[in-house]
Amino acid sequence: xxxxxxxxxxxxxxxxxxxxxxxxxxxxxxxxxxxxxxxxxxxxxxxxxxxxxxxxxxxxxxxxxxxxxxxxxxxxxxxxxxxxxxxxxxxxxxxxxxxxxxxxxxxxxxxxxxxxxxxxxxxxxxxxxxxxxxxxxxxxxxxxxxxxxxxxxxxxxxxxxxxxxxxxxxxxxxxxxxxxxxxxxxxxxxxxxxxxxxxxxxxxxxxxxxxxxxxxxxxxxxxxxxxxxxxxxxxxxxxxxxxxxxxxxxxxxxx
Amino acid sequence: xxxxxxxxxxxxxxxxxxxxxxxxxxxxxxxxxxxxxxxxxxxxxxxxxxxxxxxxxxxxxxxxxxxxxxxxxxxxxxxxxxxxxxxxxxxxxxxxxxxxxxxxxxxxxxxxxxxxxxxxxxxxxxxxxxxxxxxxxxxxxxxxxxxxxxxxxxxxxxxxxxxxxxxxxxxxxxxxxxxxxxxxxxxxxxxxxxxxxxxxxxxxxxxxxxxxxxxxxxxxxxxxxxxxxxxxxxxxxxxxxxxxxxxxxxxxxxx
Numbered sequence: 001x002x003x004x005x006x007x008x009x010x011x012x013x014x015x016x017x018x019x020x021x022x023x024x025x026x027x028x029x030x031x032x033x034x035x036x037x038x039x040x041x042x043x044x045x046x047x048x049x050x051x052x053x054x055x056x057x058x059x060x061x062x063x064x065x066x067x068x069x070x071x072x073x074x075x076x077x078x079x080x081x082x083x084x085x086x087x088x089x090x091x092x093x094x095x096x097x098x099x100x101x102x103x104x105x106x107x108x109x110x111x112x113x114x115x116x117x118x119x120x121x122x123x124x125x126x127x128x129x130x131x132x133x134x135x136x137x138x139x140x141x142x143x144x145x146x147x148x149x150x151x152x153x154x155x156x157x158x159x160x161x162x163x164x165x166x167x168x169x170x171x172x173x174x175x176x177x178x179x180x181x182x183x184x185x186x187x188x189x190x191x192x193x194x195x196x197x198x199x200x201x202x203x204x205x206x207x208x209x210x211x212x213x214x215x216x217x218x219x220x221x222x223x224x225x226x227x228x229x230x231x232x233x234x235x236x237x238x239x240x241x242x243x244x245x246x247x248x249x250x251x252x253x254x255x
Numbered sequence: 256x257x258x259x260x261x262x263x264x265x266x267x268x269x270x271x272x273x274x275x276x277x278x279x280x281x282x283x284x285x286x287x288x289x290x291x292x293x294x295x296x297x298x299x300x301x302x303x304x305x306x307x308x309x310x311x312x313x314x315x316x317x318x319x320x321x322x323x324x325x326x327x328x329x330x331x332x333x334x335x336x337x338x339x340x341x342x343x344x345x346x347x348x349x350x351x352x353x354x355x356x357x358x359x360x361x362x363x364x365x366x367x368x369x370x371x372x373x374x375x376x377x378x379x380x381x382x383x384x385x386x387x388x389x390x391x392x393x394x395x396x397x398x399x400x401x402x403x404x405x406x407x408x409x410x411x412x413x414x415x416x417x418x419x420x421x422x423x424x425x426x427x428x429x430x431x432x433x434x435x436x437x438x439x440x441x442x443x444x445x446x447x448x449x450x451x452x453x454x455x456x457x458x459x460x461x462x463x464x465x466x467x468x469x470x471x472x473x474x475x476x477x478x479x480x481x482x483x484x485x486x487x488x489x490x491x492x493x494x495x496x497x498x499x500x501x502x503x504x505x506x507x508x509x510x
Contacts, residue, residue, distance in 0.1 A: 011266065012270070015267070015409075155436060156440065180460065181410060181412055181416075182410070182411050184459075185411065185440055188448065192443040192446055203439070204436055
């Protein structure tokens with residue numbers, strides 16, 4: 001029998017002790033909206049996304065780069081930031097708005113999780129819109145998997161846990177896995193909510209915040225399972241996200 | 256239509272921001288094993304349980320009390336503590352071992368959650384063994400409910416989340432509820448694991464730790480839904496747990 005593969009879910013970045021991801025593959029999830037937006041941006045032709053945890057850090061970094069090729073983007077509490085070029089709505093990221101540019105991105109939850117994932121040997125960015133492509137990358141990799149959910153303002157997020165559970169579901173189908181308790185909770189969440197994706201995203205706290213701000217269309221956009229076949233991957237020196245792999249063999253969504 | 260009742264689950268004590276429980280009813284859960292043990296101890300005739308987060312604090316408190324009527328009890332990592340009278344196995348708590356005594360208790364996860372719950376207006380202790388009795392107390396109370404899971408050494412625990420979900424399930428049956436995302440995850444967990452309680456406890460991380468230490472019987476004991484009809488309740492000045500209510504109208508477990 002082949003050895004069990006380690007698959008751990010971390011429902012919030014702060015729930016993963018420092019060093020936990022070392023030697024593993026991290027999968028960063030912030031469905032509403034950073035990870036969905038990053039996929040959209042790379043599909044639209046962005047060269048790279050530079051994640052910054054803090055607003056001033058993003059401003060300093062963008063200021064130090066060559067103007068015209070850099071866009072300052074992000075949000076706090078879901079709302080765009082004054083003086084920034086773009087917000088955090090995936091629909092803003094079209095070839096017209098961002099092709100050929102580097103994006104300096106700071107968001108409430110997602111960019112912190114991305115920076116945290118840098119300790120892993122490899123780090124991918126997952127959303128529903130690139131689900132099967134991410135799963136295939138994980139199948140081709142034997143290292144322990146750490147699925148890192150960004151959450152919503154320090155609280156666990158239904159939509160991130162749901163996608164984490166969908167990835168656990170697919171990995172469990174393919175091989176023997178050793179799950180932590182959070183991975184079992186995430187799997188349960190996928191079992192119950194996977195067939196009603198949009199409804200789950202709408203009742204989630206993150207979804208409620210977006211609906212209040214008028215971003216209903218972003219929720220529908222975030223639900224489009226396998227719309228794209230591209231996997232964003234974290235690169236180093238400097239820390240940035242670029243296109244890691246493109247293409248899928250088959251659709252893996254079970255519901 | 257009656258107003259929605261607020262029902263929040265907190266998967267770990269540190270995930271609830273300070274002040275969150277003020278004005279509400281807290282329900283503290285540490286299925287393996289502190290909350291199960293506390294129910295057993297009160298049923299066996301313990302007068303009160305004094306929860307202490309730290310070992311030295313427990314020793315000092317027990318030392319300051321009248322000998323013969325006080326028992327020093329607890330564990331770290333599941334194992335009994337040197338020099339302590341009792342461990343944290345519910346089976347140790349018989350009328351012979353503890354009737355008429357005050358228990359000074361310190362455990363790895365549970366007693367910290369109990370101390371944290373003291374900020375609520377009212378705090379109850381829940382286990383599977385007193386499930387319906389706790390639910391009935393919550394039905395008779397209109398305040399917001401905060402279900403606080405102790406977790407296992409800083410990680411979310413399947414068994415605590417499962418019981419939290421069972422309570423969410425019962426409250427949702429009775430009235431309109433406003434749930435946070437963690438409450439939805441807990442409910443999903445109950446949906447999937449509620450019919451296989453012992454199996455869930457055995458695969459959980461806390462269950463694995465106990466099995467390694469030879470406490471398999473404690474897991475079976477913790478699964479005995481509604482074995483008792485007693486609700487431990489936190490009292491103040493000094494902070495202690497005593498029998499709050501006894502009796503149930505009906506069994507509420509749905510699986």
